[in-house]
Amino acid sequence: MTIRVLVTGALGKMGREVAKTVENEPDMVLAGMVDPRGEGVKKSEVTGSEENDFALDTELTAAIEKHQPQVMVDFTNPKAVFQNAQTALQHKIYCVIGTTGLAEDEIAQLGKLAEENGVSVAVIPNFAIGAVLMMQFAARAARFMPQAEVIELHHDQKMDSPSGTAVTTAKMIAAARKAQPAARADEIIKLAGARGAEQEGVHIHSVRLQGLVAHQEVIFGGLGQGLTIRHDSYDRVSFMPGVVMAVKAIQQHRGLVRGLETFMD
Numbered sequence: 001m002t003i004r005v006l007v008t009g010a011l012g013k014m015g016r017e018v019a020k021t022v023e024n025e026p027d028m029v030l031a032g033m034v035d036p037r038g039e040g041v042k043k044s045e046v047t048g049s050e051e052n053d054f055a056l057d058t059e060l061t062a063a064i065e066k067h068q069p070q071v072m073v074d075f076t077n078p079k080a081v082f083q084n085a086q087t088a089l090q091h092k093i094y095c096v097i098g099t100t101g102l103a104e105d106e107i108a109q110l111g112k113l114a115e116e117n118g119v120s121v122a123v124i125p126n127f128a129i130g131a132v133l134m135m136q137f138a139a140r141a142a143r144f145m146p147q148a149e150v151i152e153l154h155h156d157q158k159m160d161s162p163s164g165t166a167v168t169t170a171k172m173i174a175a176a177r178k179a180q181p182a183a184r185a186d187e188i189i190k191l192a193g194a195r196g197a198e199q200e201g202v203h204i205h206s207v208r209l210q211g212l213v214a215h216q217e218v219i220f221g222g223l224g225q226g227l228t229i230r231h232d233s234y235d236r237v238s239f240m241p242g243v244v245m246a247v248k249a250i251q252q253h254r255g256l257v258r259g260l261e262t263f264m265d
């Protein structure tokens with residue numbers, strides 16, 4: 001059965017890639033594109049295909065009423081995503097959320113709203129299948145090598161730090177290790193931030209540079225040995241198989257879904 005998919009943030013770096021991917025998927029129809037910068041822009045200008053062309057909407061409710069989508073895929077920004085997801089769920093539209101930066105209480109509220117409306121909301125901090133495996137491998141390593149730090153590296157346009165993936169990785173490491181290694185009581189921090197941010201005792205370092213896409217290293221230290229688990233997204237297409245997987249599977253779920261691994265297992 002064909003799935004009608006609406007893309008929010010359709011003129012963004014990720015939204016454009018998602019729109020093209022959906023258009024090329026045999027089981028999906030691109031049913032609406034929303035972006036506040038979309039005035040006067042046509043779908044064909046983004047996807048390159050003039051088949052069933054339509055104008056982009058600048059407002060979500062209007063797009064929903066016009067195009068009747070079943071699933072919304074959101075790649076916007078931390079401020080816009082919560083409102084977009086609420087609107088979609090109230091219209092009984094399944095939500096696949098790639099935008100990072102939602103607060104925990106907002107995620108819980110969206111899960112509740114999804115349940116009340118008999119649909120689901122998937123909050124996916126990373127759609128790259130390799131990145132999900134990196135997190136799972138890191139959790140396994142943490143059982144045996146509890147000393148770990150995370151270095152995440154992204155392009156310089158990324159708004160939020162640290163990345164959602166880094167925070168999730170740190171939480172998974174913290175949950176998997178039996179004991180948190182003791183910090184040095186006599187540590188001297190000569191420059192604020194030198195040891196990075198801290199999530200449940202796991203230090204996270206964020207690097208922002210031109211030329212990067214999305215990369216992460218999880219470094220483990222043990223007695224006389226080290227282990228580095230690294231994942232690289234070289235191109236935004238790396239996220240697309242995960243987006244397709246989530247869009248295809250989400251209608252089988254109700255309430256809150258967290259992480260791509262739900263759809264992988």
Ligand SMILES: NC(=O)c1ccc[n+]([C@@H]2O[C@H](COP(=O)([O-])OP(=O)(O)OC[C@H]3O[C@@H](n4cnc5c(N)ncnc54)[C@H](O)[C@@H]3O)[C@@H](O)[C@H]2O)c1
Nearest residue numbers: 009011012013014034035075076080098099100125126127
């Ligand atoms: N989960 C993942 O695997 C993954 C991968 C890459 C990026 N991201 C996240 O996706 C988000 C988008 O990243 P990007 O690089 O495409 O950003 P971007 O800035 O290139 O694009 C965001 C787009 O959203 C639009 N927008 C703003 N408010 C909107 C609204 N209310 N409704 C609809 N559209 C709106 C903007 O005009 C812009 O075109 C970020 O939060 C980023 O961290 C997640």
